[in-house]
Amino acid sequence: MAIDYFFNHHVAPSPYTYSEGEKDEISAMHSWERTCGWDIRRFGTPDKWTAAELFPLLQDCLAREHDDALIIGFGVPVSWMNESISVTDLPTRFGKLSFTYDPTSATACATVENPPPGGIRLDFPRPANLKMN
Numbered sequence: 001m002a003i004d005y006f007f008n009h010h011v012a013p014s015p016y017t018y019s020e021g022e023k024d025e026i027s028a029m030h031s032w033e034r035t036c037g038w039d040i041r042r043f044g045t046p047d048k049w050t051a052a053e054l055f056p057l058l059q060d061c062l063a064r065e066h067d068d069a070l071i072i073g074f075g076v077p078v079s080w081m082n083e084s085i086s087v088t089d090l091p092t093r094f095g096k097l098s099f100t101y102d103p104t105s106a107t108a109c110a111t112v113e114n115p116p117p118g119g120i121r122l123d124f125p126r127p128a129n130l131k132m133n
Contacts, residue, residue: 069118
């Protein structure tokens with residue numbers, strides 16, 4: 001799954017930064033690396049372009065718009081289903097979406113500013129119930 005790859009294959013642990021290329025290819029990055037103390041890294045990092053791609057990917061995993069519907073959990077990894085999930089004010093074209101998931105009851109509770117005409121549905125990797133607030 002794409003989101004697992006991003007979380008597990010970053011160049012600099014913790015800040016989830018990614019490489020834009022070898023240091024020799026990115027001369028502008030050298031001053032940043034010296035400032036951050038990352039001289040030992042082989043790659044030019046942090047790369048804001050790649051990190052910026054992570055956020056729309058994560059947003060799409062949590063909730064995505066499909067035609068006139070909103071789908072929650074389409075890209076959520078199975079391993080996340082063992083923990084509580086809480087999302088607050090995720091921007092969608094239907095307004096801000098907030099939802100929680102409780103693994104004990106396998107229930108998601110959702111609120112969206114403007115309910116989509118096609119409704120809201122769950123597409124978690126495990127069966128779950130949906131309650132609208």
